[in-house]
Amino acid sequence: MIRNGRTPTILLVAMILIILILCYNNxxxxxxxxxxxxxLIAKDEKLNDMMEKKAFDEKQFGINSDRIKYFEQRIEADKQIAQQKDSDIDDLNSKLKAKSTENDKLTLELNDAKEALNLCKLEKNKEIELIKNNEQTRYQEELNKLMSQKSxxxxxxxxxxxxxxxKLVESQFSEADSQKILALINSDNAKLAEDAGQKLAENKVNREIALPVVDIDVCKLPKFEGNCTNSVERYYYDPLSERCLIFAYSGCNGNANNFETLELCQNKCKTKTTKIIEPQTPLAANRDYLVRPKINQA
Structure with missing residues (x-):
């Protein structure tokens, strides 16, 4: 109960306690x-950091995505280049096989051509030897005939x-002197005749007579370097290629298919046929022996 308008002490204490509790709670x-x-501020800052990091990561992701696309394009381009190179290698291998086959074919053709050339050379050599033998036989017969005529x-x-x-001795001398002179003349003439016959026989054996000119196609003669040790630049006509080619001439014992310059070879083998003169020896067999008897006057 309230007395004289004053709040009770318990109520005041309770209110003070309530106020204290409220202040403490506040x-x-x-x-x-x-x-x-x-x-909240810390979380907000952390959130901002996370957002910045997210933005940075997104930026890095974009950059990495671009780099990945670039590398993918490079890889694709490299694959195409590799495929093109593989295709080129296949083409080159096929061309190489074709060239190898062609080279084998050309090698066979070259070997066949060499064999044909060797056969041609053998045939030409046989033909030349046959011509030489025939000409030598004919010249031997003519020589024998000529030597017989000369004898x-x-x-x-x-x-x-x-x-x-x-007749001259008998008309100029007496009978006794003429007989002596004639006997001497007959003995000397017999010796001279024997010497002349021996000389003709030697000429016949040695064939010391000039051989005539023979028509031979020098442009068909085979290349012959000779058998000496020198090396001289010369030209010969090759009938297979129909061209004048260079070769090394040894310096001796060649044949007529041997020219000092390319122009001489080309000019000579335009008409192809020319003349070859065989080696000549002195015309010993064509000499007429004049028998002059010696007259010894007593």
């Missing part, structure tokens, strides 16, 4: 609010000269 809430605000002519000239000499 203070506690304030501290908690401050703590929550600080925590007959020499004998007939000697007999005629003896007859003329006998």
């Amino acid at each position: 203070w506690g809430l304030s501290q908690r609010n401050i703590s929550l605000r600080e925590s 007959t002519n020499c004998s007939s000239m000697l007999e005629k000269f003896k007859d003329d000499l006998h």
